[in-house]
Amino acid sequence: MTSCEIWTEKLQGWAHEQWETAAPGIEPPDWLREHTGQCPRCAAKLQAVLLLLRGSESRPAPSPGLAGRITAQLALEGRPRSRSWRRWVALPVAAALVAALTFFVTYRLGDAAPTDTVAVRLVLEAPGARQVSVVGDWNGWDPTADPLTDRDRDGLWEIELRLRRGQEQQYQFLIDGERWVPDPDSPLRVEDGFGGFNSILQI
């Protein structure tokens, strides 16, 4: 066996042991380096092995402006449609919040209604608003699904919903497509993760 072949066997043996302990900045022992000083071919192999062992340390980096360019490109995209949004609570509500329920909801147990749903009427005072919708768990947080109406133009917007019984629903009102407000008539609310609050309907 040539000295290169012998050395290569030693390299193999050493390298296989390093995987378990390989930390960034791993350095080869002197006895491996002895041969590579005179043999550029084996020196290159050692380099290659070190690169692989070091793994995450040898990650190539993109050009500095790449992230900025991508963000600029994305600014041209339309907004991703939020079809199946699930509610996401930033902080859990303290048990105290689940105390008294005295919010302004009219229940009307329906005649022709299936027994597992309940009619719920929500009202919001928003004079000066051009459009109001209620956005919540039951409509997948689609801002267009449940618009409120203000027929007599007195600033009092309302909607009647049919919701499934037995499920807690979180919701907010959306005014003019940009202002989010929780239901002022509902004392049950939970942080929405944006510095605002979701109201809760318990049916």
Add this chain to the structure above:
Amino acid sequence: MEADREPRPGGPERHHEDGEDLLAIQATLRGRKDAFSSIVDRYTPLLYSLAYRFLDSREEAEEAVQEILIKTYRSLQQFRLHSRFHPWIYTIALNHLRSCQRKNRRTARARIIPFDEAKAPAASGSSGPEERVEALEGERLAAAALRSLRPEYREVFLLRQVQGMSVSEVSEILDLPEGTVKTFLHRARRHLIDSLSREGFS
């Protein structure tokens, strides 16, 4: 075979980053487009380092990163907010990179790319011309060894060893049992060292 240990760089911070990712996504879905830029900033370098191993050039890798992030943005409404974003985006990335690779293979590119074209070769001691050639050659050998791996083994190696993910996360992204991940990783490591060592001998 190695036991699964702590995830590599980015372990404990991962929880904090996960929370930030989810906040950014929810804000984006609510219509705040600038919120997505934090996702772009965080994931561009990570995705690039992965893309570079799959493709043939910096330009292609950068283009792939852009395409992956655009795909991710467009499919945001399919992401389930109760789960982690990190493995989800990597799944999108891998699917994209695999199809890029299939396209490349059809055009039969023979050129082997150095491990990192742009990186200045690390030199020990004086950076004379010999050392630089050595370092470049070392990068070339490492890249060639990686390419000689079976794709399944290579993906496991890249995610675990280079991207620094835990076995369980690799298992989730590649949709493989954890035992298989460990086996593939072990085989990848063996093959890399052995093929490197045999290089140049008959």
